[in-house]
Amino acid sequence: MQPTHAEVARTIAAGHLPATAHIAGHPGPLPVRHVTDGRGRALLLSSRDGDLARALRPRPDTGDTALILDIPDVPPIAGAPTLGRVWVSGWATPLAGEEARRAALDYADVDAASDLLDVGTTRVIHRLHVAEVRHERHGVLIDVDPDEYAEATPDPLHLMEFDLIADLADHHEPEMAAYVRRRLGPAARPGDEPRVVRLDRYGFVVRMGARLARLAFPRPVTDRHDLAHLLHPVLCHRCVRTGRVA
Numbered sequence: 119m120q121p122t123h124a125e126v127a128r129t130i131a132a133g134h135l136p137a138t139a140h141i142a143g144h145p146g147p148l149p150v151r152h153v154t155d156g157r158g159r160a161l162l163l164s165s166r167d168g169d170l171a172r173a174l175r176p177r178p179d180t181g182d183t184a185l186i187l188d189i190p191d192v193p194p195i196a197g198a199p200t201l202g203r204v205w206v207s208g209w210a211t212p213l214a215g216e217e218a219r220r221a222a223l224d225y226a227d228v229d230a231a232s233d234l235l236d237v238g239t240t241r242v243i244h245r246l247h248v249a250e251v252r253h254e255r256h257g258v259l260i261d262v263d264p265d266e267y268a269e270a271t272p273d274p275l276h277l278m279e280f281d282l283i284a285d286l287a288d289h290h291e292p293e294m295a296a297y298v299r300r301r302l303g304p305a306a307r308p309g310d311e312p313r314v315v316r317l318d319r320y321g322f323v324v325r326m327g328a329r330l331a332r333l334a335f336p337r338p339v340t341d342r343h344d345l346a347h348l349l350h351p352v353l354c355h356r357c358v359r360t361g362r363v364a
């Protein structure tokens with residue numbers, strides 16, 4: 119079990135990774151601050167007089183501007199595989215009044231930035247209405263159905279992935295290595311030193327030298343507390359009965 123392309127796209131696009139915007143009629147990409155709301159629509163926060171807001175100013179005969187949001191994954195540690203890159207295409211619309219206020223509240227649910235208080239004065243919010251979503255990984259480009267993208271949810275562990283991996287490495291490395299060897303069985307070679315390099319709701323990826331292996335959880339986890347409960351038999355020597363969680 120592993121994330122779908124729609125889930126990976128929602129995770130990468132959630133708003134915790136740097137992004138750039140490619141805007142129709144603008145000569146080059148622009149850095150952009152963004153989050154995605156509950157339906158995966160990007161909310162773009164910018165200075166009212168900045169380059170992004172000027173580039174997104176609709177023409178007199180339209181109310182929106184074509185835009186492609188480009189978001190590459192940033193692996194949490196050295197040696198971790200990338201989740202790839204996501205392009206979200208659509209039309210960006212400037213928001214005002216009550217609609218801008220509601221969008222600012224949606225933005226704050228993901229990133230409680232202090233300058234959200236300036237929306238309507240020195241800050242402006244645009245909403246990107248999604249038309250196309252593409253996920254690229256290892257040179258393979260996948261078209262993601264926009265409805266599936268909208269229905270998917272970002273991975274609940276992604277924002278804390280580095281901290282979780284660091285905790286496993288600092289405090290539970292022998293237990294995790296033993297667990298990985300048991301799960302891999304004959305595939306584990308003498309001298310392998312497994313280390314967790316990626317973690318998501320469905321399982322984790324371990325690196326053993328040049329090799330990578332994915333180990334699935336018996337069920338998807340919902341949050342950090344649920345992950346701790348699931349891994350408790352592995353990490354707590356005194357509580358282990360069978361030495362397995364799956």
